[in-house]
Amino acid sequence: MAQFRSALPIGDPSSAIADRLCAIGQYRSLSKGDALRAGDLDNLLVFIAEGYAKLVARTGPIVDRAASHESDSILAFHFPGDMISIVELPGGSVCLCALSDVEMIVFDTDQFLDTAANEPAIIRSVLAKSLHALQRSRSKVIQMGHKSARQRVASFVVSIAERVCGCTRGACSFNLPMSRGDIADSLGLTIETVSRQFTDLRLDGLLSTKGRSGITLHNIDALKQEAGP
Amino acid sequence: MAQFRSALPIGDPSSAIADRLCAIGQYRSLSKGDALRAGDLDNLLVFIAEGYAKLVARTGPIVDRAASHESDSILAFHFPGDMISIVELPGGSVCLCALSDVEMIVFDTDQFLDTAANEPAIIRSVLAKSLHALQRSRSKVIQMGHKSARQRVASFVVSIAERVCGCTRGACSFNLPMSRGDIADSLGLTIETVSRQFTDLRLDGLLSTKGRSGITLHNIDALKQEAGP
DNA sequence: CGATCAATTGACTTAGCTCAAAGCATGTGG
DNA sequence: CCACATGCTTTGAGCTAAGTCAATTGATCG
Numbered sequence: 001m002a003q004f005r006s007a008l009p010i011g012d013p014s015s016a017i018a019d020r021l022c023a024i025g026q027y028r029s030l031s032k033g034d035a036l037r038a039g040d041l042d043n044l045l046v047f048i049a050e051g052y053a054k055l056v057a058r059t060g061p062i063v064d065r066a067a068s069h070e071s072d073s074i075l076a077f078h079f080p081g082d083m084i085s086i087v088e089l090p091g092g093s094v095c096l097c098a099l100s101d102v103e104m105i106v107f108d109t110d111q112f113l114d115t116a117a118n119e120p121a122i123i124r125s126v127l128a129k130s131l132h133a134l135q136r137s138r139s140k141v142i143q144m145g146h147k148s149a150r151q152r153v154a155s156f157v158v159s160i161a162e163r164v165c166g167c168t169r170g171a172c173s174f175n176l177p178m179s180r181g182d183i184a185d186s187l188g189l190t191i192e193t194v195s196r197q198f199t200d201l202r203l204d205g206l207l208s209t210k211g212r213s214g215i216t217l218h219n220i221d222a223l224k225q226e227a228g229p
Numbered sequence: 230m231a232q233f234r235s236a237l238p239i240g241d242p243s244s245a246i247a248d249r250l251c252a253i254g255q256y257r258s259l260s261k262g263d264a265l266r267a268g269d270l271d272n273l274l275v276f277i278a279e280g281y282a283k284l285v286a287r288t289g290p291i292v293d294r295a296a297s298h299e300s301d302s303i304l305a306f307h308f309p310g311d312m313i314s315i316v317e318l319p320g321g322s323v324c325l326c327a328l329s330d331v332e333m334i335v336f337d338t339d340q341f342l343d344t345a346a347n348e349p350a351i352i353r354s355v356l357a358k359s360l361h362a363l364q365r366s367r368s369k370v371i372q373m374g375h376k377s378a379r380q381r382v383a384s385f386v387v388s389i390a391e392r393v394c395g396c397t398r399g400a401c402s403f404n405l406p407m408s409r410g411d412i413a414d415s416l417g418l419t420i421e422t423v424s425r426q427f428t429d430l431r432l433d434g435l436l437s438t439k440g441r442s443g444i445t446l447h448n449i450d451a452l453k454q455e456a457g458p
Numbered sequence: 459c460g461a462t463c464a465a466t467t468g469a470c471t472t473a474g475c476t477c478a479a480a481g482c483a484t485g486t487g488g
Numbered sequence: 489c490c491a492c493a494t495g496c497t498t499t500g501a502g503c504t505a506a507g508t509c510a511a512t513t514g515a516t517c518g
Binding site: 057059073075085087089090091092094109113117118120123124126127130131133134135137138139140141142144145146185187188228229 | 286288302304314316318319320321323338342346347349352353355356359360362363364366367368369370371373374375414416417457458
């Protein structure tokens with residue numbers, strides 16, 4: 001557990017509060033394809049130490065395994081260092097599915113906050129992360145409301161480039177950690193439409209793909225143009 | 230100012246911390262149609278005391294007045310008691326537009342949190358409200374991603390009924406505080422499509438409308454069925 | 459009461475979905 | 489190390505829900 005403390009929003013990893021939090025946090029690892037469901041606790045706070053995961057809203061019946069169900073929506077993709085709040089949504093459960101092997105620390109939200117109650121810096125960091133999540137979720141709302149398929153895909157690859165390899169301009173190569181189906185769910189499109197948009201962007205010289213997951217963005221600024229306002 | 234303290238997440242309105250917060254909070258009122266923009270401060274915390282407002286993401290050029298611009302998306306509607314976090318989004322400013330005359334208290338987020346730093350209850354309440362906003366924003370993402378126009382409109386009227394008059398079942402009448410255009414923007418549809426869905430729901434006996442804003446839901450449970458999972 | 463702007467309705471267009479088939483990665487077993 | 493099987497991914501053809509454009513109706517306010 002100790003080696004994962006860096007994933008927590010704690011200034012000094014050897015402080016007393018760090019010990020107390022580690023005592024109530026549950027270390028979990030998921031193999032690629034496995035899912036973490038809220039289960040008994042309906043309100044979890046998860047810190048990702050290693051790996052990639054998708055936050056999924058299951059609107060249909062709950063299935064054990066992580067396999068993509070057609071009626072799912074992907075609410076967000078998550079990366080190391082991210083904090084994720086998992087709460088039930090009206091009319092559907094939420095779960096975190098591993099896209100790769102994932103290491104994480106899981107808290108019951110209330111228990112975490114009780115323990116950290118007198119540590120303003122920690123609570124505030126959690127608040128900042130939650131406002132940041134809200135901001136990203138709002139961007140998604142705008143995207144889903146007013147953007148075309150091409151704009152969504154362009155904006156998606158730009159945002160993933162930033163999050164997986166820190167690139168915000170010029171060219172860059174990386175591996176997409178998720179399938180076309182995951183991308184489609186997350187953008188509110190179908191697999192076929194996503195695939196067609198990749199093809200079009202490739203024909204327009206904005207990116208290349210290599211195999212299922214390899215991707216090279218040739219000009220991030222041009223892709224941002226395509227992504228629209 | 231004192232009479233609006235009840236809008237703040239403060240247990241005891243006459244406590245010292247309440248005084249300190251009131252000292253840094255700015256009381257504002259907006260007339261119907263006016264807008265509050267972040268302006269110099271890029272990170273505001275707003276507590277609505279009275280009235281209805283819409284949180285708008287301006288993706289196009291910034292216009293002074295609140296008049297609906299075609300390229301706007303409405304991120305959320307807000308009601309008395311709501312806390313709203315206004316932060317800039319990548320590629321577009323966010324503002325709060327009054328749907329009716331509105332009374333509110335505005336804080337710079339950092340200043341608020343600094344002042345409340347040693348008041349766990351307050352910070353925690355702010356965190357809870359922000360997680361709740363995240364939850365609503367996620368519901369919206371699901372809605373925009375996978376729901377038909379009819380499902381969106383049905384789900385919209387149900388949620389407004391709950392928020393403006395607390396009704397969650399049976400029948401209920403109220404006035405919609407926003408125009409068809411606002412509803413359309415908020416659901417990622419066009420005015421015409423929203424209007425057609427109201428017509429269809431009326432023909433199906435699920436609701437009636439009276440004038441521009443009057444609405445009666447005849448059977449909230451049936452509307453929830455229409456709204457889908 | 460009439461002017462004005464919101465809401466509705468209609469006709470037509472289109473982006474993206476659906477269904478269906480073919481092409482490729484990727485991993486497994488010989 | 490190569491062949492094959494599996495399941496992603498791409499491509500194609502047609503359809504449909506929702507958008508666009510345009511005209512009409514209706515509400516609201518001076």
